[in-house]
Amino acid sequence: MTEPLIDLRGVSRRYDGGPPALDDVSLTVAPGEAVAILGPSGSGKSTLLNLIAGLDKPTGGTVTVGGTRIDTLGEARAAKYRRATIGMVFQFFNLLDDLTVFDNVVLPAQLAGAGRGETTRRATELLRGLGIDRHARAYPGRLSGGERQRVAVARALMNRPSLLLADEPTGALDTASGAEVRRLLTDLHADGQTIVLVTHDRTLAAECATRTVQVVDGRIASDTALEAAR
Numbered sequence: 001m002t003e004p005l006i007d008l009r010g011v012s013r014r015y016d017g018g019p020p021a022l023d024d025v026s027l028t029v030a031p032g033e034a035v036a037i038l039g040p041s042g043s044g045k046s047t048l049l050n051l052i053a054g055l056d057k058p059t060g061g062t063v064t065v066g067g068t069r070i071d072t073l074g075e076a077r078a079a080k081y082r083r084a085t086i087g088m089v090f091q092f093f094n095l096l097d098d099l100t101v102f103d104n105v106v107l108p109a110q111l112a113g114a115g116r117g118e119t120t121r122r123a124t125e126l127l128r129g130l131g132i133d134r135h136a137r138a139y140p141g142r143l144s145g146g147e148r149q150r151v152a153v154a155r156a157l158m159n160r161p162s163l164l165l166a167d168e169p170t171g172a173l174d175t176a177s178g179a180e181v182r183r184l185l186t187d188l189h190a191d192g193q194t195i196v197l198v199t200h201d202r203t204l205a206a207e208c209a210t211r212t213v214q215v216v217d218g219r220i221a222s223d224t225a226l227e228a229a230r
């Protein structure tokens with residue numbers, strides 16, 4: 001059996017004064033899987049993604065990604081881990097509005113200290129591949145929701161992450177833009193990208209995911225493999 005890319009063991013996350021946001025969650029994800037995390041509001045889905053991304057620390061259990069313990073990393077190492085391993089896409093894009101599309105996309109590579117020539121080549125290729133190259137010099141505020149989300153995906157893929165995490169990537173999009181982003185994520189998965197996405201969008205889960213994990217009250221309520229007939 002191949003090594004899991006993600007290995008969560010007995011992971012809990014408690015905040016003071018409330019019920020645990022996550023309660024003894026164990027989950028493994030193999031390279032190449034596309035997992036959709038479903039569940040009601042407040043069930044712990046974003047918390048789960050943040051722990052995998054090293055943006056938050058569990059109060060119990062271990063988080064291992066690509067063979068490295070993430071839950072014990074200090075700030076600087078966690079940031080380095082994210083730049084090298086993780087691409088993140090959020091519901092509200094989180095693009096920098098005073099940078100052009102191109103500059104948003106190259107930012108992760110610049111932060112990682114990548115060379116300028118290779119960075120420009122990679123960004124150009126991504127923008128072209130995602131059909132947004134004509135907007136490279138525009139500012140994000142001028143783009144549609146679907147276009148902005150494609151910029152966010154380009155930025156997330158800039159450093160060739162082994163893991164793409166997406167939190168409600170179609171949540172803020174209209175029907176047409178949502179369809180665009182669904183197709184994009186499905187294509188990425190078909191090309192071998194490992195994806196973990198949180199969504200309320202049943203269509204996105206059905207089209208893109210090979211597995212759905214239902215989170216209820218901080219626990220995994222079901223974990224279901226979907227037909228791999230794509």
Ligand SMILES: Nc1ncnc2c1ncn2[C@@H]1O[C@H](COP(=O)(O)OP(=O)(O)OP(=O)(O)O)[C@@H](O)[C@H]1O
Pocket residue numbers: 015016018020021039040041042043044045046047048
């Ligand atoms: N920083 C925080 N401080 C205190 N409680 C928090 C914090 N972040 C999250 N929580 C709590 O943890 C629980 C899980 O939150 P989380 O954001 O993971 O839910 P979610 O499943 O992503 O919900 P949604 O679908 O609404 O995005 C919630 O009860 C939330 O109030």
Ligand SMILES: [Mg+2]
Pocket residue numbers: 045046047167
């Ligand atoms: Mg959430």
